[in-house]
Amino acid sequence: MQRKRFVLVMASALGALSCGGTSPARAGIAPEDARVAAAVSALRGIFAEAALADAAGPDTAGAIEAAIRAAPDRFFELVAAAAAESAAEGGLLAIVDKASALPPDYEPGDLVSLNDYPLAATRKDLRIRKAVAEAALRMDAAARADGVRLQFASAYRSYEYQDGLFKRYAASYGEEEASRFSARPGKSQHQLGTAFDFAPIDDGFAETKAGAWTKDNAARFGFSMSYPEGMEPITGYVWESWHFRYVTRAGAALEREYFGGVQRYMLEFLAAYGKAAP
Numbered sequence: 001m002q003r004k005r006f007v008l009v010m011a012s013a014l015g016a017l018s019c020g021g022t023s024p025a026r027a028g029i030a031p032e033d034a035r036v037a038a039a040v041s042a043l044r045g046i047f048a049e050a051a052l053a054d055a056a057g058p059d060t061a062g063a064i065e066a067a068i069r070a071a072p073d074r075f076f077e078l079v080a081a082a083a084a085e086s087a088a089e090g091g092l093l094a095i096v097d098k099a100s101a102l103p104p105d106y107e108p109g110d111l112v113s114l115n116d117y118p119l120a121a122t123r124k125d126l127r128i129r130k131a132v133a134e135a136a137l138r139m140d141a142a143a144r145a146d147g148v149r150l151q152f153a154s155a156y157r158s159y160e161y162q163d164g165l166f167k168r169y170a171a172s173y174g175e176e177e178a179s180r181f182s183a184r185p186g187k188s189q190h191q192l193g194t195a196f197d198f199a200p201i202d203d204g205f206a207e208t209k210a211g212a213w214t215k216d217n218a219a220r221f222g223f224s225m226s227y228p229e230g231m232e233p234i235t236g237y238v239w240e241s242w243h244f245r246y247v248t249r250a251g252a253a254l255e256r257e258y259f260g261g262v263q264r265y266m267l268e269f270l271a272a273y274g275k276a277a278p
């Protein structure tokens, strides 16, 4: 029940991006200006939140705004494409972080087993959403063509699994330290079924060929490193070179070209703009 409601909320929020509200022409505003004004308003709303504004620094919102104004057609094309794919796949772009949790019984309805795909996994029971598995397959083929072998070590994790995982880390490191590198139950991107961890799940991954390759190439296939180096005040987590979330190909391009490569800014913008779109 809760799962269904969550998906519907996401679909309607993002679906609003392509729907017309008050006609800009009737209001006497050029359509282009109205579109940019709504986007800038949504953007400023996000950065009006004191904690994020402090973490992001004073120039971040201005830089994103300037990028939108410099190439608005490309921007809105990517927003529409990302929103359309997310809506078609039952909500791929939900914010799941320390402030936004999934319900305990949320489980994506379209999980597939990695065993059914020619992908290398470190364990047999990995599941991921169908759209993400197919994107992973395209990414894996490109990596192989470049002589790189990707190994998938973690994918979808249920609320209960995440609960056990976090409790084990908290027992070893204390809750505060554990929460810097492990999500509390309900707050993991893995529960959304859109995130992979590559092996090895440690800082050594960044030093491997696969680590270098995914950092440079994953975006071409719609994957984004959720917790980049030195971004803990913004992402809430220490650098996780091995953790990638699928954000659609258009979303990954949007993130890189307009949002400084910061997934959180892009996802928060899409959520805010979905409600404010003209």
Ligand SMILES: [Zn+2]
Pocket: 154, 190, 195, 196, 197, 242, 243, 244
């Ligand atoms: Zn992860």
